[in-house]
Amino acid sequence: MAGFYPLPPKIPSPHPSLKLPFPIFTNLPFNRNSRGHFVLTESTIYSFQPLTSISNTTDTWLVKAEELKSGEVILKDTLSPFPSLCLMEGFPQVLNLLDYRISEIGNAYGLEFLKHGKTSFNRVLTKSDNIKSIFMKKVVVSSSFFKIGDDGLAVMALDMDGNVGVWKMGDEKWTNINDARERSYYVDIIFYNRKFYALDVSGLTVTVDPRTFRLKKLFMDTRVLDLVLIVLCTWWSRLMICSGLNEENHEWVKVDGLEDRVLFLGADSSFSVLANDFPGCKRNCVYFVDGSFLEDYDEHPPYGFFVFKSHAAMRLSKFPSYSKIFYPPPTWLKTNPTLSQR
Secondary structure (H helix, E strand, C coil), rough: CCEEEEECCCCCCCCCCCCCCCCCCCCCCCCCCCCEEEEEEEEEEEEEEEECCCCCCCCEEEEEEEEECCCEEEEEECCCCCCCCHHHCCCCCCEEEHHHEEEEEEEEEEEEEEECCCCHHHHHCCCHHHHHHHCCCEEECCCCCCCCCCCCCCEEEECCCCCCEEECCCCCCCCEECCCCCCEEEEEEEEECCCCEEEEECCCCEECCCCCEEEEEEEHHHHHHHHHCCCEEEEEEEEEEEEEECCCCCCCEEECCCCCCCEEEECCHHHHHHHCCCCCCCEEEEEEHHHHHHCCCCCCCCCEECCCCEEEEEEECHHHHHHHHCCCCCCCCCCCCCHCCC
């Protein structure tokens, strides 16, 4: 754990004590004795760059940070919601942010379960059903989350089994998304242009109005193409296939390249940047996280990257020149002695 000094200016949450109901999916099995509620957590993805270019090192370092109520900051894996094991040792305890050029790239959200009463948290997690009801795969919020005094906050959550639920301020329970199909399995969710979007593994995309929860299927809706990089990425045996919505035919088609863009597919968030703006990021490439890249006693996170030119998906840790944007921390990160002695 490391503390940033000074902390970047952020818009304070208008609902610091907001309690979201538990459980999200009442139609799924869970321990009825489990009592508690969810609170919304927020992490920010930053890009650090030296004020002047330094030879023989990366010029961009990406990191995710979550500020706690205590003022401390937890550094997380950039593409996952977990604390970064790569930054546990030898990392400066204090950073003077004035020493770097810092950009805020995106945000990631989560739901933290807080139990009620005397029930042991370990008992709540005794069964796998309980774990699934507490830990979400991905959480997104409406943009009104940042508007002070606006009670229009809405949240969409995706669980490990492909179920999607939505909630808005004032609701006593979550609303589960039902697209009227016999079977559905959602793989990703986003908030864009004042609507929630949910992507099913089949390619079906639905929108949900955060005010009314009205659902609309988007197989034939080209407005989703306004999303710069909406892609359906699947991979197996180190092969990744990326698809995008075709504007004229309203169907998923193969994406052959991203030109100068770089796409990051995280477990709890996704974002895209221009490679020219962030030296060290490989252009026309997809960075992603996948558990199959996790090895015993490995200090590196399970990241992979896909290069369109070679059409190959590879383990990122095998290519240090490309992994330096994540780990290890660049040598130009330095501790301010004056601040460290305070």
